[in-house]
Structure formats: C-alpha cells, structure tokens
Amino acid sequence: MRIKEYGFKGDLSKYENSGKEVARIIATYRDKYEIVCNRGFGLASIKRGCFYDNPNSVYPTTGDFVLIEWNETGDSMITETLKRTSSFSRVATSGDKNREIHKQHEQLVAANFDYIFIMQSLNNNFNLRRLERYLTLSWESGAIPVVILTKSDLVENATEYVREVEKIAIGVDVYAISCKTREGLEDIEKYFQKGNTFVFLGSSGVGKSTLVNTLYGKDVMKTSEIREEDSRGRHTTTSRNLIMLPNGGMIIDTPGMRELGMWDVSQGLDKTFGDVEQYLGKCKFTNCTHTNEPGCRILEAIEAGELSEERFRSYIKLQNEAKYNNDSESYLKEKREKFKKIAKYNRGK
Ligand SMILES: Nc1nc2c(ncn2[C@@H]2O[C@H](COP(=O)(O)OP(=O)(O)OP(=O)(O)O)[C@@H](O)[C@H]2O)c(=O)[nH]1
Ligand SMILES: [Mg+2]
Incomplete structure (x- = not known):
C-alpha cells in the first residue's frame, strides 16, 4: 500500500x-x-x-x-x-504599505507533517528574534518544532549557540549540526522514522537542501553556494517538494522564505512565550498597558530580573503584528484613536 x-x-x-x-x-x-x-x-x-x-x-x-x-x-x-493534521502558512502582503491599503493573503507552505525543522546557519544567519517568529508559527501549525543550527563547522562555540536558543525555545529540542563534518547528524537521525513527515524551514542558503541530500545519501536536491558579500543564499529551491528518504521518512524541502508574516497565532504565541504569559492578567489594573502603571506584574518581573525585557518586547511586537494581520482595519482604527487621544491630551496641557 x-x-x-x-x-x-x-x-x-x-x-x-x-x-x-x-x-x-x-x-x-x-x-x-x-x-x-x-x-x-x-x-x-x-x-x-x-x-x-x-x-x-x-x-x-x-x-x-x-x-x-x-x-x-x-x-x-x-x-x-482531505482534512489536514497540520499546516504551515505565511502571510503574503501586497499593496502599498504607506497608504494603509495592504492586502493580506494566506499562502500555504506545506501540510500534514509531524515535525518542523526550523533551520538557521551559524554564519550570519543566527537571529533569536527570527527564531521566535518561526517558533510561534510552528506551534500554531499543529506539528512539533525542532531547532537545527546548521554549519557548526564554521564556528568554534556551537554549543554556546545551542544554549542561547534553549533559553528562548522552551520545551524544544535544539541541535547544532554540520553536513560538512557530519557532526551532530547522529543525534537527529532518530527523528527520521518510517511514515513521519518533516518540513524544513529557514532562510535561503542555510543548508536545507544540503541536509536533504546528506540524509538521503545522494544529491536529490540542487544546492548552491551562498553569496560571498553577505552570506545569503540564492533561492535555489523554487518549488515545494516532498522527498521520500531510503529509510521511509519524508521531507518537505521548501524555498527559503523572504518574509514570514504572522497570521492567526494566538496558540503559537502562548507556547512560544510561556515565560511572558505567566505574568499577564496579574497586574493591579485590568487594562494595564505595562508601560508605567503601578502594580504592573510585567514591569516588576523585568525589574527583578525574572523576565527579560527583550522577550517581553518581542512578544508585544509579534502580538501586534498578528492582531494587525487578523483584522487590520480595526487595528488601525484603534491605533488612530489612541493617537487622537494623545494629541488631545497634549493640546490640553
Ligand atoms: N560549511 C558548511 N557549508 C554548508 C553546510 N551545509 C550547507 N552548506 C553550504 O551552504 C550553501 C547553501 O546550501 P543549500 O542547501 O543550497 O541551502 P538552502 O537552504 O536549500 O537554500 P535555498 O534553496 O535557496 O532556500 C551550499 O554552498 C552548501 O554547500 C555545512 O554544514 N557546512
Ligand atoms: Mg534549497
């Protein structure tokens, strides 16, 4: 069958x-x-x-x-x-950003996979904020995210990067690998079992197709050198292909994505930012904006060093983006009203 x-x-x-x-x-x-x-x-x-x-x-x-x-x-x-068990989409934007007439549409990247390999390379591509974005979308997809830091042969302290990621990717397995020296490959082989499907995500040039070829044991996907000036890839993979490995695992290799917008990610945000969410709803004022109010649990936690301010900022940023994407009209209205209030307040001073 x-x-x-x-x-x-x-x-x-x-x-x-x-x-x-x-x-x-x-x-x-x-x-x-x-x-x-x-x-x-x-x-x-x-x-x-x-x-x-x-x-x-x-x-x-x-x-x-x-x-x-x-x-x-x-x-x-x-x-x-047929009904999907998981799917991953990104928001593609068309229209004029300055004139607030964006049009968003959801672009489906892949469906029915068990694991998402979020890939970043250790040369110039490493970025924790981008990783949070990928993690949020991955949790939302219904599959299990795994972080793969590629090209570990290019740095001396790969394990330090792994530790850094582990701090923000709570409950997620993180590995540093090299397809060149084969370092770390043994650790990830266990995932590739018969009947499991994986999706590889990450910027162009991080080595997604190279990992497909390495796991396959033969060149089944085209790869190409990254540009020397800025270490970026050349968008070599252009279609989305599902490859059956000799051991029965399947990989969906995707083109490196230029942009990765937020769609409806409420669950994904909860999981990615558990450390932030634990303080929400505990402030003295129910409409606390976490900016300067007395009795703000978030500000207290930041002050006490229990919560990283950076993490809180990226949570707010992604949340605003998601809100914007879900309902850009009412988001913009809310924003305009807020500025109107501030202007009114300033005039009254
Ligand atoms: N040093 C080193 N280079 C690697 C490693 N893995 C991949 N590369 C190189 O990185 C470049 C880009 O690899 P690809 O596999 O084409 O990247 P990709 O993520 O599939 O890129 P797109 O298809 O454009 O999205 C190639 O020149 C690879 O040889 C690694 O472990 N170490
Ligand atoms: Mg590729």
Missing part, C-alpha cells in the same frame, strides 16, 4: 467504491501537482467544478492528502482536499 508508506493514516476502505483514490501531493507547481497513490505516480490538476463553486473548498499544497479521479494516461483530477 504505497499511500500508507507515504504517511496516510486514515481509513482507506471509506473510499473503496467511490471511484476515487487517496493520493498525496509530492510537489506543487504553478497549476499542476505531482501526486502519488496506490496506482502509481503522476501529474494532477484541480477539477474546477469541485473547487470553484464551493466557497469552503481548500486548495491543496505539498503534503496534502487529496481525493483524485485517477487517469492512467494524462492528468488525474483532484476533487477534494
């Missing part, structure tokens, strides 16, 4: 007499999909009638399980996307 090997954990008998097959999307192109199902591998397209007229239809992405009408000789037709 190939579809089971590709991670399908549901009940296949449900679809036995439906004339349809369960398939998994293993690559996404502009308007075509590569699929695998019990009949074999092939290409597929969306069956328009099933998606266009239905406002609740969910368009598939790499990793999705879908129902198809199998076509031996041409494109199979995708009629439905």
